[in-house]
Amino acid sequence: MxxxxxxxxxxxxxxxxxxxxxxxxxxxxxxxxxxxxxxxxxxxxxxxxxxxxxxxxxxxxxxxxxxxxxxxxxxxxxKGEDPTKSNVDALLGARGQVVQTVSGIGGQVKLANGELWTATVAADSPATSLEPGTAVRVLAIQGATAVVVPQERNS
Structure with missing residues (x-):
């Protein structure tokens, strides 16, 4: 010691x-x-x-x-942090439009920010496939694929 x-x-x-x-x-x-x-x-x-x-x-x-x-x-x-969401966080809830038929196994959507994404329909969605021109909303991002649901008319 x-x-x-x-x-x-x-x-x-x-x-x-x-x-x-x-x-x-x-x-x-x-x-x-x-x-x-x-x-x-x-x-x-x-x-x-x-x-x-x-x-x-x-x-x-x-x-x-x-x-x-x-x-x-x-x-x-x-305190001076930028509150703007970026990367994947910015895509969640984004609106878009189906470009190529989207089903549970694939398709393409064009998001409101102009990006083209591979997409699938969410498993709990009432629709099993979405035709071109359908308005969608991004529910999640899984890797490089957007999981989308059809956009309700009133929102």
């Missing part, structure tokens, strides 16, 4: 560097809070606190930072 007491500062520095390195890869402030808590533990050791108390102080500081500081930081980071 004498070795631990003598070289606790080295352990703290290693932990701080490890947490900062992991934080640079994750970018979600969790390991940053742990690194700051470790720095507080290091400072407590430098002022003469025993190693077991340093551990408690560092752990308590980390937990407090995770609970009190991290959530507002994340909110501030995400």
């Amino acid at each position: 004498d070795w631990v007491a003598q070289y606790t500062w080295v352990i703290w520095i290693v932990l701080i560097l490890l947490f900062i390195t992991i934080e640079m890869l994750s970018l979600e402030f969790t390991f940053l809070m742990l690194a700051i808590g470790s720095a507080i533990g290091l400072v407590s050791g430098l002022i003469g606190v025993p190693w077991w108390a340093q551990l408690l102080i560092g752990a308590a500081a980390s937990v407090l930072l995770l609970l009190l500081v991290r959530p507002p930081l994340l909110r501030a980071l995400r």
